[in-house]
Amino acid sequence: MTSRGCELRITVERSAAEAYEFLSMPENFTKWASGLGKSLQKVDGEWIAQTAAGPVRVLFSEANTFGVLDHSVIRENGTGVYVPLRVVPKGTGCELVLTLVREPGMSDEKFAADAEWVMRDLHAAKRLLELHR
8 A cells, every 4th residue: 555545356257258347337336336325226317326425426437348346436526536446357257456546644544444335345345246147
């Protein structure tokens, strides 16, 4: 980890194409991305998640052939967090690679806790992807 962020990755025994197909569907995010809460619904053309901190807008990258699953989480006050996420082919499987960007003023302890949370979510995605082979 650095003062600016870190790259978190996990290997998945599922093809990159299959992993991308599942993970790119916003409806599936709440099955593994706990930071978005339990509810993610499309309201008036926008994805809205109900989180512990209140409702947030979630903007997803367009469908693509590069494995890009970037998304932005926009809080009610207009501030946001950009989350770079990739599905990278690796042999017959793939890697999920998320770049965790440290927010300004975030303590080392909070950043470490966020990294642990993201790794739990990546492990949840791995379990789902490998379970539904």
